[in-house]
């Protein structure tokens with residue numbers, strides 16, 4: 073039967089699964105109910121299921137009849153600490169938590185592909201791994217799953233994943249070869265001065281003033297040290313110092329994030345930031361502590377796989393609805409898989425006039441777009457497993 077007919081037969085169940093998942097949003101690495109729901113659903117489909125992979129991760133494996141490549145379809149499971157305000161009848165049942173990044177949709181698409189592909193086992197060469205990953209929002213779950221062998225046994229040859237994207241029009245599929253999303257890290261700086269009377273700066277080391285100089289100097293990295301052709305971001309997102317108008321601050325605490333599409337720039341961030349913090353603080357007589365935490369590398373799509381997926385997407389939504397999105401400085405830990413295995417991460421357009429952005433308490437989307445995602449996944453699996461790995 074035509075894939076599309078098979079998908080429309082399952083559409084109701086796919087939407088039901090998405091709504092059930094939407095009701096139970098959970099924090100990163102605490103996706104217990106979510107992984108339980110997914111494991112049961114995969115078992116009902118007759119797949120081999122592994123749970124607790126890299127924390128709460130779930131992997132369903134479909135073994136085809138003949139030998140061929142293994143394709144991994146990956147979804148992320150975690151939600152965000154946001155109070156939902158969509159007013160939907162299947163709104164979050166967990167106070168203060170919401171699937172505001174659409175990971176309920178990402179999961180429903182991968183589960184939907186499992187629903188459609190599992191009865192086709194006999195026609196399938198190779199294997200499909202349906203991977204549900206914890207803790208994408210804190211850029212930690214992918215590496216945990218890799219450490220616990222998600223890319224092995226059977227060895228994964230291609231990795232695919234999708235995310236809803238309000239930045240492109242509803243009903244489109246967004247594909248881009250090469251870098252699509254940025255490397256993303258976090259830094260925390262504590263500046264240690266000497267507090268005292270606001271009228272006697274000569275007896276103090278003003279941590280607040282040193283902090284201001286650090287923030288300014290950090291902005292020089294992008295404007296004066298980077299090649300202007302390579303986009304990069306340094307954002308200081310929080311800065312806390314001082315307690316009263318007439319007291320010189322003893323401490324200042326800053327935190328921020330860096331972004332880049334280049335791996336070599338990514339690898340050099342910590343040294344650049346440390347150099348500036350060290351230089352500014354020592355010139356002003358302050359001490360400091362810097363903690364620099366790696367998030368994930370740039371997300372780079374394999375040009376060959378992306379080209380094949382573009383062709384498939386055109387069959388699914390029509391030529392005019394396949395778009396090439398601008399790269400985005402947001403990060404995505406799918407990048408860790410794509411560093412090791414060729415593959416493609418693509419966007420499903422949900423943008424329209426007045427729609428709320430991701431990570432917003434009113435974020436919602438039209439469910440029909442999920443069916444396009446399922447169809448791209450299923451056709452891509454059939455296409456890639458026909459090829460030699």
Ligand SMILES: [Zn+2]
Pocket residue numbers: 173209430431
């Ligand atoms: Zn998110």
Ligand SMILES: [Zn+2]
Pocket residue numbers: 173174175208235
């Ligand atoms: Zn997300």
